[in-house]
Amino acid sequence: MDELKKVIMVARILLLGKRGSLVLWLENLHRACVRLGHPARFFAINGDTLASRLRVKWQGHVSATNAVWMLARFERTLREFQPDLVIVAGVFGVPLDHYRLLRGLPRRPVIAGLIGDRFPADSRERANCCDRLYFTDTRFFAAAEAAGFTVPSCYLPLAVDPELFMPGHGSRHSELLFVASRTEFRESVVRGLTLPARIIGTDWRGLAYDRFHRVQNHKISRPALIRFYQHYGAVLNVRNEVNVDDGLNQRSFEPLACGAVVLNDDLADLSRCFDPGQEILVYRDAAELNELIHRLQQEPDFGVRIARAGRRRILADHTYQHRIRFILNEL
Numbered sequence: 001m002d003e004l005k006k007v008i009m010v011a012r013i014l015l016l017g018k019r020g021s022l023v024l025w026l027e028n029l030h031r032a033c034v035r036l037g038h039p040a041r042f043f044a045i046n047g048d049t050l051a052s053r054l055r056v057k058w059q060g061h062v063s064a065t066n067a068v069w070m071l072a073r074f075e076r077t078l079r080e081f082q083p084d085l086v087i088v089a090g091v092f093g094v095p096l097d098h099y100r101l102l103r104g105l106p107r108r109p110v111i112a113g114l115i116g117d118r119f120p121a122d123s124r125e126r127a128n129c130c131d132r133l134y135f136t137d138t139r140f141f142a143a144a145e146a147a148g149f150t151v152p153s154c155y156l157p158l159a160v161d162p163e164l165f166m167p168g169h170g171s172r173h174s175e176l177l178f179v180a181s182r183t184e185f186r187e188s189v190v191r192g193l194t195l196p197a198r199i200i201g202t203d204w205r206g207l208a209y210d211r212f213h214r215v216q217n218h219k220i221s222r223p224a225l226i227r228f229y230q231h232y233g234a235v236l237n238v239r240n241e242v243n244v245d246d247g248l249n250q251r252s253f254e255p256l257a258c259g260a261v262v263l264n265d266d267l268a269d270l271s272r273c274f275d276p277g278q279e280i281l282v283y284r285d286a287a288e289l290n291e292l293i294h295r296l297q298q299e300p301d302f303g304v305r306i307a308r309a310g311r312r313r314i315l316a317d318h319t320y321q322h323r324i325r326f327i328l329n330e331l
Contacts, residue, residue: 011328012039014081014109016098017089019044023250024222025089025114028161032320043077045070045094071097078102083109087327091115091130092123099129110331113151115140116158117243124148132331137247138269154330157273159320160253164222167259167311168230173198174300175214176263176293177232179225180251182207185241189265192286195293197236200228229258233303234296236289237264248273253318256280256310261303263292273318279310 013033017026019042026042033040042048078101086102088094091113102111113130118140127133127149134156135141144153175198180186182203190199190207199207200216208215220228229235235255239247246268255262256279264270266284274280283289296303 010038011084012082013041013324014077014083014086015040015042015089016086016094017042017044018046018093019048020046021090023116023158025116028159028320029087029089029324031161031163032324036321036324038324039081041077041081041083043074045098067095067097071095071101074098075101078105082107085110085112085328085331088113088130090117091126091133092119094126096126096129099126103129112327112331114156116247118245119143119147121147127151134327135247137244138272139245139247155269155272156323156326157248157269157318158250158253159318159323160250160257160314162257162315162319165226165229165254165257168227170231172231172233172260174233174297176234176236177228177260178236178238179220179228180238180240183240183242186238189236189238189286189289192289193293194290195297198232225254226258229255229260232260233300233307234293235260235262237262239265239267252280253314256307257314259307259311261296261307262310263289274310274313279306279313281306 015026015030015033019026026044030040030042086109088111102108111130113127113133115133116136124147127144127147128151130151133144133149133151133153135144135153136157138155141153175196176193177198178190179200181201187207190197190213193213196213198214200220202217202219204215204217207213208217235251237249237251239249248267248269252262252264252270252273261281263281263283266282270276270280270282276282281292283292
């Protein structure tokens, strides 16, 4: 009976999407599948080998010749791997022909679609090719209904890989850290800070001219990002108002996994994932944010206590292995 149970629980999982996305969704989910013991492969629409990535880069993945070539590669992958489940990381980035191919298979796998950004009103056809949709933002439910999505859906937030994002060694800087690309809303929050902070990311040139904050105006690698989170005690998080409404981004999870306390703007979905004030700090305006920063400076133990509780919550509920288990249990 135990062997039968093991066979039933093991699923052949294909991850479909774009390689090298901002949150590395495809790569994170693939590692989680492997660690859980599921046979897993990923198919990247922008190339999953050096040769295919170069071809896509030179010719563009929207060119007719490349589209036919990539679809043939996808068909061969499906024939060889024969997945039970296909998880699409970023539903609207995958060409419609890939969905049609999946749905036309004699032994059709279940299709789970993950949606992490706002989507256009004409997105219905791709969405309805899936068997179930998972939104990282609860505000997307109303948008999906308005767009005519008929597929069952539920909330599934982003997560973190705790084998990559983990605490480091040594002391931590007391200066506030914010690693993100600039948006108008983010800049307005940063300009409201009364203490200098370390700001890292693209398009912060105007802020750098002011010389109040320490600004590093370019992208950094993921290993460098992890090192920063390991060596700073407090990390600011501000939503990207262009992409989300109520959903949490990766900065709600990754710094906590590294042992830093997160100061997060007040979002409706935050309490679905954390206990605000106990596992993560929440601000509603500049006055509350500055008050929290000053308290962290004056009471280091307060920040350490919140950070430890936040990391415990991450390990208990918010790894990519949790997300894979959730999808499998649902489907």
